[in-house]
Amino acid sequence: MKKIAIGIDIGGTNTVIGAVDQDGNVMVNRSMDTPKHDDFEKYINDLSGEVKELIKSVKLLNEDITILGIGVGAPNGNYYNGTIEYAPNLSFKGVVHVVDALKKNFPDSYAIALTNDANAAAIGEMVYGGAKGMKNFVMYTLGTGVGSGVVVNGDLVYGHDGFAGECGHTMLIPGGRLCGCGARGHLEAYCSAPGMKRTAFELLALYNAEDSLLANRSFNELTSKMIYEAAVKGDKIAIEVFEKTGEYLGQGLADTVHHLAPEAIFLFGGPTAAGDFIFKPAYESMNRHLLPIFKDKIKLLPSKLKLGDAAIVGASALVWKEIEK
Amino acid sequence: MKKIAIGIDIGGTNTVIGAVDQDGNVMVNRSMDTPKHDDFEKYINDLSGEVKELIKSVKLLNEDITILGIGVGAPNGNYYNGTIEYAPNLSFKGVVHVVDALKKNFPDSYAIALTNDANAAAIGEMVYGGAKGMKNFVMYTLGTGVGSGVVVNGDLVYGHDGFAGECGHTMLIPGGRLCGCGARGHLEAYCSAPGMKRTAFELLALYNAEDSLLANRSFNELTSKMIYEAAVKGDKIAIEVFEKTGEYLGQGLADTVHHLAPEAIFLFGGPTAAGDFIFKPAYESMNRHLLPIFKDKIKLLPSKLKLGDAAIVGASALVWKEIEK
Numbered sequence: 001m002k003k004i005a006i007g008i009d010i011g012g013t014n015t016v017i018g019a020v021d022q023d024g025n026v027m028v029n030r031s032m033d034t035p036k037h038d039d040f041e042k043y044i045n046d047l048s049g050e051v052k053e054l055i056k057s058v059k060l061l062n063e064d065i066t067i068l069g070i071g072v073g074a075p076n077g078n079y080y081n082g083t084i085e086y087a088p089n090l091s092f093k094g095v096v097h098v099v100d101a102l103k104k105n106f107p108d109s110y111a112i113a114l115t116n117d118a119n120a121a122a123i124g125e126m127v128y129g130g131a132k133g134m135k136n137f138v139m140y141t142l143g144t145g146v147g148s149g150v151v152v153n154g155d156l157v158y159g160h161d162g163f164a165g166e167c168g169h170t171m172l173i174p175g176g177r178l179c180g181c182g183a184r185g186h187l188e189a190y191c192s193a194p195g196m197k198r199t200a201f202e203l204l205a206l207y208n209a210e211d212s213l214l215a216n217r218s219f220n221e222l223t224s225k226m227i228y229e230a231a232v233k234g235d236k237i238a239i240e241v242f243e244k245t246g247e248y249l250g251q252g253l254a255d256t257v258h259h260l261a262p263e264a265i266f267l268f269g270g271p272t273a274a275g276d277f278i279f280k281p282a283y284e285s286m287n288r289h290l291l292p293i294f295k296d297k298i299k300l301l302p303s304k305l306k307l308g309d310a311a312i313v314g315a316s317a318l319v320w321k322e323i324e325k
Numbered sequence: 326m327k328k329i330a331i332g333i334d335i336g337g338t339n340t341v342i343g344a345v346d347q348d349g350n351v352m353v354n355r356s357m358d359t360p361k362h363d364d365f366e367k368y369i370n371d372l373s374g375e376v377k378e379l380i381k382s383v384k385l386l387n388e389d390i391t392i393l394g395i396g397v398g399a400p401n402g403n404y405y406n407g408t409i410e411y412a413p414n415l416s417f418k419g420v421v422h423v424v425d426a427l428k429k430n431f432p433d434s435y436a437i438a439l440t441n442d443a444n445a446a447a448i449g450e451m452v453y454g455g456a457k458g459m460k461n462f463v464m465y466t467l468g469t470g471v472g473s474g475v476v477v478n479g480d481l482v483y484g485h486d487g488f489a490g491e492c493g494h495t496m497l498i499p500g501g502r503l504c505g506c507g508a509r510g511h512l513e514a515y516c517s518a519p520g521m522k523r524t525a526f527e528l529l530a531l532y533n534a535e536d537s538l539l540a541n542r543s544f545n546e547l548t549s550k551m552i553y554e555a556a557v558k559g560d561k562i563a564i565e566v567f568e569k570t571g572e573y574l575g576q577g578l579a580d581t582v583h584h585l586a587p588e589a590i591f592l593f594g595g596p597t598a599a600g601d602f603i604f605k606p607a608y609e610s611m612n613r614h615l616l617p618i619f620k621d622k623i624k625l626l627p628s629k630l631k632l633g634d635a636a637i638v639g640a641s642a643l644v645w646k647e648i649e650k
Contacts, residue, residue: 076618085618136485150584152477152484159477159586160461161622169616170580174498181616255495259475259584261484291494291506293401293410297486 002065004058006051007316009117010034010074010098012089017050018312019058019067022320024128026309028057035091041101043092048105069111071318072098073120073311078162082114111322117141117311119156119165121303122149123321124314125266129304136262139303140167140253142269145180146188146195150260156321168192172252190248193224193270200227200241212237228274242277249278250285257290257298268303268310275302327390329383331376332641334442335359335399335423337414342375343637344383344392347645349453351634353382360416366426368417373430394436396643397423398445398636403487407439436647442466442636444481444490446593446628447474448646449639454591454629461587464628465492465578467594470505471513471520475585481646493517497577515573518549518595525552525566537562553599567602574603575610582615582623593628593635600627 002021009016011034018029030050037043051070059065076087082099084090102112115123122139125131131139135154141147146168150157157164168188169181176185177198189195200214200222209215213230214222214237230238253265265286271278283300290298305313327346334341336359343354355375362368376395384390401412407424409415427437440448447464450456456464460479466472471493475482482489493513494506501510502523514520525539525547534540538555539547539562555563578590590611596603608625615623630638 152482153480155478157477157585160588161586161619163618164584164586166583166586166616166618170583171576171614172496172499174576183614183616251496251499255580256584258491258494259489259581260482261486261489261491263485289496289508291491291508293488293491294486 002062003068004065005068005316005319006054006070007312007314008047008051008070008072009120009311009315010072010084010090011311012075015047016312017047017054018309018316019054020313020316024124024305024313024317026312027061028054029309029312030054037091040092040096044098044101044105048102051106067109068323069109069113069319070102070106071120071315072102072112072114073117073315074098074114075116077114077116077119079113079115079119079156079158080162082112084114111319113318113322115156115158115318116147116165117314118147119149119158120314120318121147121268121305121310122151122165122314123156124305124310124317125268125303126151126154127317127320128313130266130301131264134263136260137264137266138167138256138260138262139266139268140249142191142267142271143193146192148256151262152260167252167256170252170255172248187248187252191245191252196224196227196241196245196271197222199244200237203237203240203244207237209237214238224271228271228277231274231277239277242274243281245271246278246281246283247285249282250287251289253282253286253300254289257286257294261294262298264299264301266301266303268305270307272302273307327387328393329390330393330641330644331379331395332637332639333372333376333395333397334636334640335397335409335415336636337400340372341637342372342379343634343641344379345638345641349449349630349638349642351637352386353379354634354637355379362416365417365421369423369426369430373427376431392434393648394434394438394644395427395431396445396640396647397427397437397439398442398640399423399439400441402439402441402444404438404440404444404481404483405487407437409439436644438643438647440481440483440643441472441490442639443472444474444483445639445643446472446630446635447476447490447591447639448481449630449635449642450591450593450628451476451479452642452645453638455626456589456591459588461585462589462591463492463581463585463587464591464593465574467516467592467596468518471517473581476587477585492577492581495577495580497573512573512577516570516577521549521552521566521570521596522547524569525562528562528565528569532562534562539563549596553596553602556599556602564602567599568606570596571603571606571608572610574607575612576614578607578611578625579614582611582619586619587623589624589626591626591628593630595632597627598632
């Protein structure tokens with residue numbers, strides 16, 4: 001008998017659903033448009049229909065299958081209440097009770113649970129990825145924003161209200177860059193993909209770098225991928241963008257270590273594809289910012305989750321953790 | 326039958342020992358000079374002798390008493406190993422195995438455990454103080470340095486290596502004041518008692534404040550208590566010292582909230598005796614630095630442990646937590 005967990009990733013544009021086995025392989029997946037269902041009741045019913053179709057198609061592959069449950073990753077997802085609360089980029093507003101609604105439609109599931117996307121990635125790393133067997137680690141997800149998930153004594157830290165792990169909004173440079181949340185100087189404004197672009201534009205301005213490969217792109221054109229490609233070609237500005245991003249990130253990671261003394265910090269997301277360009281300066285900076293008792297002891301590791309399906313794989317991992325309890 | 330836990334606080338100058346009941350009352354205490362015993366073996370034997378004397382005198386008060394165990398608070402105390410590791414201000418150097426040594430001398434104890442002083446204070450708050458019943462909170466201890474203890478899901482967070490909770494060494498102002506640890510800009514350099522004195526001297530210089538009550542004290546004379554007394558008398562510089570210290574502290578506390586989403590943060594130590602002078606600006610600053618999802622939700626509370634005996638009371642609390650396990 002093969003055991004399967006369903007992972008659902010609710011995003012502003014698409015909702016992606018996958019059937020994931022115990023090794024973290026996505027057996028089948030489906031996708032639906034999120035904003036077309038702005039009535040939450042209709043959204044959940046359509047989503048449940050998609051999940052039922054998914055289960056049908058998995059059972060075509062292998063009849064001897066048990067579906068253990070459903071894990072959901074969503075922005076502003078609250079684990080304790082099973083709710084999404086005031087997510088700025090989703091079409092349904094206010095507080096919506098996702099887990100309760102799914103439980104009505106799937107009364108036979110052993111476990112249905114929800115958390116935010118970065119927490120789901122951390123659980124995914126613990127269940128299927130590089131954090132297997134680790135009891136204390138932290139996951140940083142670098143993308144449009146910077147998310148994080150904190151694991152202590154083998155359990156994800158949700159905090160008092162379910163919203164722990166917002167390390168992207170810790171203070172990096174008081175009075176510094178405007179952050180998407182409206183405050184200034186947060187880590188996210190420096191270490192996200194758009195943060196890297198902002199660093200590139202600062203450096204172009206600083207050095208008047210007309211000969212940089214990045215000098216012919218508008219602010220709205222430039223991506224972190226282009227910065228990586230330029231760095232590979234030896235572009236000095238691009239290389240310095242990574243060095244500065246690593247320096248910024250390492251300062252923030254050291255603060256996380258000083259709170260939690262984890263065994264390792266994992267980095268996930270587009271900018272981490274640059275490998276040593278980002279990992280080397282980030283590790284060097286983290287280590288330099290640490291108290292002597294922590295120096296050379298904390299690992300900085302790339303996530304082992306595949307970028308493409310990490311969101312549903314992470315969400316599905318919630319199910320295995322729930323069943324463990 | 327009355328149950329008693331022994332608390333030992335190992336400090337650079339004195340080692341204090343107390344017998345503490347389940348309500349956190351110190352029934353008897355004793356003290357010995359720490360550096361007079363620089364051979365660790367001699368120190369532990371003398372300390373064990375003191376503990377035995379203490380137990381005798383408790384039993385004189387009440388024959389029907391059970392001694393449950395011994396909890397130790399010490400700088401650089403490592404819970405996992407029961408060791409003190411490279412404590413800069415203690416006379417015994419390197420790594421010393423305190424718990425192992427005490428177990429030899431007290432083989433009948435149910436529990437013997439050790440942690441650092443700030444962690445002990447956090448456990449004390451949870452067992453006897455204002456954090457009773459709280460599952461997620463953080464303790465900041467403001468004194469010569471700034472320590473912290475983190476509680477998640479009802480357990481103290483020790484991290485991978487036993488050294489979690491060094492929030493005093495998170496970055497507050499990159500490139501800022503020199504910290505005792507040798508780095509620059511750490512919270513401890515701004516929010517400890519000496520940090521307040523440094524702020525006072527900056528403000529005296531900034532305003533050329535010859536008429537301030539603080540203007541006739543040398544750098545080595547001025548204490549945080551004097552600043553408090555001047556603030557009570559309406560001294561503008563002293564009041565601004567508290568405002569700035571609260572502003573600094575609130576920024577750091579917000580970073581802690583963004584990591585851990587605690588129900589409350591407790592403040593302990595000399596500078597907190599100033600009450601609203603410090604709590605009001607610290608709360609206002611913390612709240613202003615928080616993401617909207619956390620605003621107005623996190624309590625900032627004074628520790629309920631008595632300043633004088635908090636160290637032994639906190640250390641003794643370790644025993645009740647161990648027995649709970």
